[in-house]
Amino acid sequence: MESRKVYLDNSATTIVNPEVIKEMHPYFGDIYGNASSFHYFGRQSKIAIDNARMKVALLLNATPEEIFFTGSGTESDNIAIFGTLRAYEKKGHIITSKIEHHAVLYSCKHLEKVGYEVTYLDVDKNGVIPITCLRKSIRENTLLVSIMHANNEVGTIQPIGEIATELEKINEKRQNKIYFHTDAVQTAGKLDLDVKKLGVDLLTISAHKFNGPKGVGILYIKKGTNISSIMYGGHHEKGLRPGTENVAYIVGLAKAFEISNVRMEESNNHVLLLKEKLKNGILDKVPEVVVNGSGNKAVCNILNVSFKYIEGESLLLMLDINGIAVSTGSACASGSLGASHVLSAMGVEPVAAQGAIRFSFGHYNTLKDVDYVLEVLPKVVNNLRIMSPVWNKKFEKNH
Ligand code: PLP
Secondary structure: OOOEEEEEEOOOOOOOOOOHHHHHHHHOOOOOOOOOOOOOOHHHHHHHHHHHHHHHHHOOOOOOHHHHEOOOOHHHHHHHHHHHHHOOOOOOEEEEEOOOHHHHHHHHHHHOOOOOEEEOOOOOOOOOHHHHHHHHHHHOOEEEEEOEEEEEOOEEEEOOOHHHHHHHHHHHOOOOEEEEEEOOOOOOOOEEOOHHHHHOEEEEEEEEOOOOOOOOEEEEEEOOOOOOOOOOOOHHHOOOOOOOOOOHHHHHHHHHHHHHHHHHHHHHHHHEEEEEEEEHHHHOOOOEEEEEOOHEEEEEOEEEEEEEEHHHHHHHHHHHOOOEEOOOOOOOOOOOHHHHHHHHOOOOOOOOOEEEEEOOOOOOOOHHHHHHHHHHHHHHHHHHHHHHHHHHHHHHHHH
């Protein structure tokens, strides 16, 4: 069998685009000034950050003053949640969903421990939050709603615009505004993130999901949003994210975001073609599989499939031996066994949830990658099922 390496874990992270590396390169060498220094060296770095901020603002239909550079998507989520809550005098109520990334979910769990009330909204079988549930969960003391734009395990897109419209109506009748944050880490570079159209107050992005460097993110904060710092130090990023700016990474983020927006349609079409080919191939060649997620309402690059009666982790390992990189859930959760919180919330039956695999495509994947997976995967699944007592029991029963 041909031996090759196929990377289908682009929702965990992506390769850095060579054009982005080229753009970042001078900031590891000649241009090294501290952006806070007033001399020539500092000014060069400051100009680079200002330009990057302008680029990002333009792509989000925001103003440069509304763009804050952070150290990651996780950090942006934390600043958005803890920062807005800190600005309120009293503790209160937060609404989020059961399928958020742990950066949001664990922040909310911590807030519960320190006296906040949290509603974790249910999702339907496709992973979508029904607006009526959100409406019903609003309380007098609700301070913040944090709902992700697209889920990182199944790709389901939430109706962010509709939620924003609903909150706007509710806010008109209230004294204290309910802020709306969305984690758009999985949609940046794949969907239009016009913050005006989305209607959000805060929005999180991370560069390494769209062929930018790891360890740099954005937090969009709408002008007028009441937010306090959760870190202390210098005046950087208006004191919200103190610490000497990582100029090279900020420049890389802006370049990667620009490229991914320019080629969005072409890239989405390419990736969707690969995803459909793999999905249809799996459905054709492998029995007892379930596709998790909501079809048209999902980002084009994520395909989550349950291979019933086997463990997702075993399948992941066998695919890895064959050079194929996939994931069983979010990269951060994949160290822990047990069904994914996302699939559980969607009501996926345990026998299917345990055998779930996320294939996530990127701009650089090819049809040959899919052909290779379709050559290897059915054999690997078959071998694992032969060893599975549950499968064998079912096999005996049926024959
Ligand atoms: N939010 C979502 C939806 C994600 O998928 C991820 C990363 O997997 C994060 C947040 C965290 O981003 P980062 O890795 O930049 O901390």
